[in-house]
Amino acid sequence: MPRGSACPRRGFGHPLPRLDKSALLHAIVARLEAELALQTEAAHASRTEATDADSRAEGKFDMRGQSAAYLASGQARLATEIAEAVAAYRALPLRSFGPAEAIAVGALVTLAAGGRRSAYFLGPLRGGIDVEIDGVPVTVITAGSSLGRSLLGRRVGDTVSLPARHGPSLQTVTALA
Secondary structure, three states: OOOOEOOOOOOOOOOOOOOOHHHHHHHHHHHHHHHHHHHHHHHHHHHHHHHOHHHOOOOOOOOHHHHHHHHHHHHHHHHHHHHHHHHHHHHOOOOOOOOOOOOOOOOEEEEEEOOEEEEEEEEOOOOOOEEEEOOEEEEEEEOOOHHHHHHOOOOOOOEEEEOOOOOOEEEEEEEEO
């Protein structure tokens, strides 16, 4: 997969290579900008439908125009949230975290359990984005997520308990960048 593309989740039985955080940040911003363009276009289309003459109520129970207006409003609100996330990622300072430092926003964290390793980036907003950098899948999480709350303040060597299908899964913080 090319740098910064979407990727499936997968674990690693070997240490993860050192990732370029600048490339990671660029990939996250690119994904958010694509999402923003899509939401902005959808909001404009919904607004156009809401104000179109064909959407006027033909009876007292006809709600097409009103429904389209509600949809346009929600899509515009989502586009605003995504634009705020783009600005937050662009303003995020790329600092390096040492192995003795506590995990905070901007940290690239590697977790390991059962010989599998996963990489997570603790971002300021819009978690749930998956990108691939140099062949390594990275999931963006936020401090508001369950995993983000579990990781905040932890250090390399600390263990966190995460919910899993068959009961809690113990994950060890193996790297921090």
